[in-house]
Amino acid sequence: VINNAGYFYEPCEKITDDSLNFDEQLKQINICALGPLRVNSAMVNANALATDAKLVIITSQAGSVEWRSTQNKDEGGDYGHHMSRAACNIAGALQAQELKSKGFTVILLHPGFNRTEMTKKYESIWDIEGAVEPAMGAKRVIYETIQATKEDTGKFINCEDGLMIPW
Structure with a gap:
């Protein structure tokens, strides 16, 4: 099962310019964090998974607290996006712990910077930051999914290089 849910509110929300939209932040959390949890819960409770299923x-x-100290350092903003991804990440870690005893592999994948409508507000840095077409991002996801084993359950993997992303 590959859970791919995304919603990115525009503009870049900031406390300092009074652009915070709490309803939109909740919508992002509902879609990006609770969406995969809903799907995985439904699949498990319907007994619809193979015994060695992978839940991706x-x-x-953007949900890595550690990377916020280096990437876009001192900028802040985009609260709903970062909070929704941090919530998604902890939900994934908890699912990995809970479902490991059932034999399921749960991994979290960052597909890399993709050139999509969702990232269009960053179009000016697509080339600088190495943004790829969605087809390449999808190939990276499939590769990491195929490579994943039960020992990888709970890992947060960067599909750009296969390395772990710090929480």
């Missing part, structure tokens, strides 16, 4: 959650490095 497409998420983002």
